[in-house]
Structures are given as C-alpha cells and as structure tokens.
Amino acid sequence: MRIIWTIVKRELGAYFTSPVAYVFLVIFLLLTGFFTFTAGNFFERGEASLAAFFGWHPWLYLVLVPAVGMRVWAEERRSGTIELLLTMPVATWQAIVAKFLASWLFLALALALTFPAIVTVNVLGDPDNGVIAAGYLGSFLLSGAYLAVSCMTSAMTRNQVVAFILAVVVCLFLILAGFNPVTDLMVRWASPAVVDTIAAFSVVTHFDGFQRGVIDSRDLLFFLSVIGFALFATGVIIRGHRSG
Amino acid sequence: MIRIENLVKNFGAKRAVDGVSFAVERGEVLGFLGPNGAGKSTTMRMITGFMPPSSGRVTVGGHDVAESPLEAKRLIGYLPESAASYSDMTVRGFLNFAAELRGLRGAARRQALGRVVELCFLQSVLRQSIDTLSKGYRQRTCLAQALIHDPEVLVMDEPTEGLDPNQKHEVRNLIRELGSKKAIVFSTHILEEVDAACTRAIIIDRGRIVANGTPDELRNLSELAGAVTLSAHGASEEKLSGLGRVENLNGAFRVYPRDKAKVSELAQAVVELVAREGWKVEGMYSERGELDEVFRRITLPDTAR
Numbered sequence: 001m002r003i004i005w006t007i008v009k010r011e012l013g014a015y016f017t018s019p020v021a022y023v024f025l026v027i028f029l030l031l032t033g034f035f036t037f038t039a040g041n042f043f044e045r046g047e048a049s050l051a052a053f054f055g056w057h058p059w060l061y062l063v064l065v066p067a068v069g070m071r072v073w074a075e076e077r078r079s080g081t082i083e084l085l086l087t088m089p090v091a092t093w094q095a096i097v098a099k100f101l102a103s104w105l106f107l108a109l110a111l112a113l114t115f116p117a118i119v120t121v122n123v124l125g126d127p128d129n130g131v132i133a134a135g136y137l138g139s140f141l142l143s144g145a146y147l148a149v150s151c152m153t154s155a156m157t158r159n160q161v162v163a164f165i166l167a168v169v170v171c172l173f174l175i176l177a178g179f180n181p182v183t184d185l186m187v188r189w190a191s192p193a194v195v196d197t198i199a200a201f202s203v204v205t206h207f208d209g210f211q212r213g214v215i216d217s218r219d220l221l222f223f224l225s226v227i228g229f230a231l232f233a234t235g236v237i238i239r240g241h242r243s244g
Numbered sequence: 245m246i247r248i249e250n251l252v253k254n255f256g257a258k259r260a261v262d263g264v265s266f267a268v269e270r271g272e273v274l275g276f277l278g279p280n281g282a283g284k285s286t287t288m289r290m291i292t293g294f295m296p297p298s299s300g301r302v303t304v305g306g307h308d309v310a311e312s313p314l315e316a317k318r319l320i321g322y323l324p325e326s327a328a329s330y331s332d333m334t335v336r337g338f339l340n341f342a343a344e345l346r347g348l349r350g351a352a353r354r355q356a357l358g359r360v361v362e363l364c365f366l367q368s369v370l371r372q373s374i375d376t377l378s379k380g381y382r383q384r385t386c387l388a389q390a391l392i393h394d395p396e397v398l399v400m401d402e403p404t405e406g407l408d409p410n411q412k413h414e415v416r417n418l419i420r421e422l423g424s425k426k427a428i429v430f431s432t433h434i435l436e437e438v439d440a441a442c443t444r445a446i447i448i449d450r451g452r453i454v455a456n457g458t459p460d461e462l463r464n465l466s467e468l469a470g471a472v473t474l475s476a477h478g479a480s481e482e483k484l485s486g487l488g489r490v491e492n493l494n495g496a497f498r499v500y501p502r503d504k505a506k507v508s509e510l511a512q513a514v515v516e517l518v519a520r521e522g523w524k525v526e527g528m529y530s531e532r533g534e535l536d537e538v539f540r541r542i543t544l545p546d547t548a549r
Contacts, residue, residue, distance in 0.1 A: 006344040010330070010337075017332050017373070080328030084389070087292040087324070088345040089317045242295050 003090055004098040011072075011102030020071075021106065028064055028110045035060060036117060048125025053117050054135040054211045058175050058204055061146050066167035068107060069150025070160045072099050073238070077158040086242070096234050100151050100227075107143040111136065131213030138210020141223035142203055146171050148230035155237040171203075174226075178202025245270055245319075245397050245427035246291060251300035253286050253451075260286045262451035263300075270396065273423035275442035275459075276431040279543050283451040284431040285325055288401050291429065292322045304397055318346075321390035323400040327383045331375035335366055335385050338374060339392060346393040360388040363418070380411040387415070391422075398422065400430035404437065416440040435535040438462070449543040462538055469533030470501045472514045477524035487513050496527070 015021040032053065036042050040052030076082035085095055121127045146167070153166035176182045178199040186195045199205050203226075206219040246268040253261040261283040268274045278284050289295040291302055293309045293316060302309040307316040330338055339360065343353045361367055364384040369377060374385060383403065390398060403419070404412045412434075419428060419441045432438075438445045438459050445462055447455040455462055463469055474484070475496035484490045484497050487510060491498040501510045511530050518525055 002347075003345060006341065010333070010341050013337070014330070014332050079331065080324060080326065081330055083289070083294050083324040084322070084328050084386075087294050087317060087320070087322045088342070089314045089347070090345060091314065 003094050004101070007085075007090070007095060007098035008102040008105070011099055012106060015102075015106050024064065024068060025110055025113060028060075029113060031060055031064075032056070032114050032117070048121055048127035050117060050121055050127070050132050050135055051211060053114070054139055054207075057139045057142060058207060061143050062168060062171050062175065065107065065143055065146035066150045066153075066164045066171065068103050069147045069167060070154050070163040072103060072151050073155040073234070074158050074160045074163045077155075077241070078160075082238075086238075092235055092238060096151070096231055096238070100148060100231055103147055103151070104144050107147060108140060111140060111143065128213065131211075134210050134213045134215050137215065138207050138219070141210075141220070142207050145174070145203055145223050145226040145230075148227040148234075149174070152230045152234045152237065155234045155241075174201065174203045176202070178205035245305055246429065247301075247303045248287075248291070249301045251287065251290060251302065252298045253283070253290060253295065254298045260451055261290070261297075264448065264451070264453055265300075266446060266453065266456065268397075268427045268429055270427050271424055272444060273419060273428045273430070273442045275438045275445040276429055276448065277433065277435070277438065277445055277539065278431075278448040279433070282448045282543070284448060285401055287448070288322075288399050288429065288431060292320055292399050293317050318393075319395055320397045320399060321393065321395035323383075323386050323390045323398075323403055325401040326405065327386035329374050329382065329386050329389065332373065334371055334373050335377070335381075336370045338385065339388055342389040343392050348393060356392050356394070359394075360391050363391060364388040365414075379406045380408065383407060383411075383415075387418075396426055398426050398428045398430075400428070402432055403430055404432065404434065412437075413440075435539060438535060447539060447542060454542045455538070459535070463533035463535055465538045465542070466533030466535070467500070467541075468531045468537060470510060471498050471531040472511050473498045473527075473529045473531060474514060474518070474525070475527040476518060477526065478521070479518075479523045483517065483521065484514075487517065498531075 035056040036050075036053040040056060042052045045052060073082070076085065086092060118129075118132060121132070122129070149170050150163070150167040153170065154160070154163040156166065157163050179202070183195055183199055186198065190198075203223075206222045209216045209219045248267065249265050251261055251264045252259065264283070264287055266274070276284050276287070286295065290297045291304070291309070293302075293313045296310055302316075304316040305319045307319070309316045330341075333341065336357070339357050340353065343356050348356050361370065364387055366381070366384060366388055369381050369385075374382060377385065383406065387400070387403060390400070400419075404415050407415060416437060419430065422428060423441070423443065430441075442459060444456070444458055446453055447462070455465065473493070473496055479497060481490050481492055481497060484499055487499050488502045489500045491500070499510065499514060514528070518528075
C-alpha cells in the first residue's frame, strides 16, 4: 500500500511540475462550460438539473482522458525509466494500479473543479442534489474506464501520439456501441437481441442510469470491470515487452 | 552473491545471450566487456529482474530472481543504461522517491539521502530539476539512486559513459572503493577501466563468454605480453633473432618470446646479449600486453556480423 502511495505521489507531482496539468484543467473547465451553457442550452431547458452538463461527458472525455493517459507508460518506455521502476522492489501490478490511481485522482480533481455548475443550478432553482451526486459518480467512473483504456494503449507503444489515437478509437467504440443514431442503424439489419448485446458494451448505456440518478449495481460492475480488464491487459502487455 | 547459470535470452529468432554462467562474490568487482550488441545490457537486465531469461537461472543473495523477485531486487542497486531518471523531478525529489520505494522512511531516509549526496557530490544540485543537469551530474544522480539503500549487489550499465576524464576517474575510484564491501558488476567498453577498477573481467561476444579472468590474466592472452622492446645504439636484428621473433619498429626492436611461460628468461637473455655485444641502450621495456589487442582478437567487430 505504501509503495502504491509513493508512486501515486510521484505521478501526481509529475503532472503539476509540467504545464500539462494546468493546460488540461483550463481546457477541461472551458469546454465543460461551453458545452453545458452554450451547446447544451442549459438556460433554455428551464429545468433545475445538470443533464446538460453530464450529457456531454462521454464525448468530452473521449478527447481529454486519452490526453491524460497517453503518457502513463509510453513516457516511461521512451525515457527508459520503466527499467528503473520495475527493478525496484515493486510488483508490476502495484506500479500499474498506482499509475492508474494517480491519473484518476487528477481527473477527479478536474471534475471537482466543476463545482460552480452545482452552485449555479442550486442558486437558480431547486434541483435534486441526489441525482447530481449520482451523475458525478457516473462521470468519475466513466473517466476511469476511458483512463484504464488509455493506460493500456499507452503501454503498447513508446509514442504518445500513437497511444492517444488508439485510446480515442477504442473509447469511440465504447460510445458508439450504444449511441442512439448508431443503434437505430443497426436495428435495420440485426435482431434486437444482437443490438442489445452490442449496446451493453457501451459506456453510454451504463452512464444513462447515473444521469437519471439511478445507481445500478450492474452499471457499477460494468465500469469497474472495464477498468479491471484494461489494467489486467496492461499487465500482460508490459510483461510481453519485458520478455522480449 | 550473484550466481548465473546457463543464462539464455532469445529475442524472436535472435539469441542475444547464449549460455552465460558466472558468479560474483562480495568484495569482487566484475567488469563486463564486449562490443556493442554483445549481450551485456541484456544480461544485466536479467540479473536485475527486468527481463525474465528464456532459460537458465539467476540467483542474487540466494534468492532466485524469477521465483522471488522482490527479495532479490531488495539486495540490488541498479544503474540502467544511459542513467534513465525521471527528468521532471528535482534531484532531492528523485532520491526521496527511490528511498521510499526501498522502504526507507523518516530519519532512515534522511540519513540515506545525506550519505549518497555526499558520496556522489550532489550537494550543489539537490534542488535542481534533473533535466537541467549536465550529463555527469545526471549519471551521478542515478548512481546515488542505486546506492540509496546501501545494497549488497550493485549492477551498473556503462556507469562512465559520457563523462569527462575527471568524472570517469571519480566514478572508477568510487567503484573500487565500494567494491571492497559489495559484489559489483559493471559493463563498459573502455578497457582502461578494467585496470582501474576491476578485480576480474569477462569478455562477452555474440552472447557468449569468450574470456574470463583477472586483468593480468587477460592481458597475458595478448601476443605482446612478455615481449621485450629494445632501443639501443648498435643493436642488430640479426643477433636478436637468436632469442625469438623480432619486429623492427623504426629503429627499435621488439623481441617476442618463443614460450609464454618463460617470459622472464627472455628479458634476462636480452640483457645478457646487450652486455656481451656492448650495445649502448637508450631504452628497454618489458611489454605487459594490451587489453585492446586481446579484445580485438577475440571479439568480432560490429560490421562482421
């Protein structure tokens, strides 16, 4: 546990000693603001909820989370520090989990800084704050799922750009599998059972519940298993590099 | 401390390390020589547990690196190739990070930090970020990281690469000093380093050990070892050739011994001949042999592969 915490501290430190963290936070907050209030028609909706805010998150994270996750392993491999880290008395899984947690905490911080949205909606109306809390939980899990995928693609290459593009592609699949315009298309040629099965792999399907304020154990399990699977795959990929 | 048995590493169809076996005990400094791509780094990566071997066994302090990696890794300090370190961290931050991963906390960590900072002369750059450091400081920072837990085994991949002659000298002295209490393996392709720091050297070529011995033993493999070079007024090649094969070097003559086991007799014979003929000696040396020559003779150049 101490080992994990030591690595988490270092990784978080690495975000904040470079401009990456600040650039990311500013862009993230600007974009959430833009999507919520302008593109999301927050005011015209006339309802005291953050639906306009959360609805954009799967798309917003699609670009921003891989940008956070792309460096996690690719940078270690490029600079050779992976050799240093993995010859310390550290188990590979500890390093993988620690690096993931550090980036996830960073994303949690970015998400926490959107608190003015909660303030705004509470000042203007009388929203159900339970629904908002569920929305935040869902959004946090969603970012974790994308992040785990990004960690996995980051372990595949020493080139951060390649890691970024691969992560975006995989995450895009995770969205599109349950995105209404796509499922409507699929219904024309596939049986409803097939369409439902494919849609069950989509983050959108599972994120919906949280947005409505429902915390379903199946949705929780979905996000946690995407994270678990992606991190496990990261371990396999790293072991593959080491055995040459 | 380090025991390697029949180590093999394949990368696809290419065999990078092919049946390497050796042992290093406490108090030994083993120099690992070889041309680029001979398998030095790969062997070191297997010792430190970064890469699993394709076959064979590595034990460090009695712990099998494949079976109980954490126990083995605790005993090892490792300086990776080109001194990889987290360039965004300060020297102090980086060393603290290494100390914490090694399980050093509180007072023990501060003490360890103080020790390696002094040992590696890092006091003046403690607050600097690693990417602003010169190559020499970066190398020493990474070395400090490897020494932070006062390991019993020290593995270093080209510790003097990219350093200036003064820094090389310091690092070699440090290695020799540390070598009295630790088991040390370091790779290099600078042959003087073998003399300066090693108690033993192994030459590896295309994944195989081609020579293993003390620096003097290796030097004796040289053709030159035991030859006598004589520069004397009046000396003639003809007379000298009675003692062995003679080479003419711009006025000086080099006599090669007929029998490597009787090199001292050759020097004696040359002295006697000089006295008998009444040649006026300007210089006379007994050659020790050159590691360079041994190295070139028993390893193939990169281009010959």
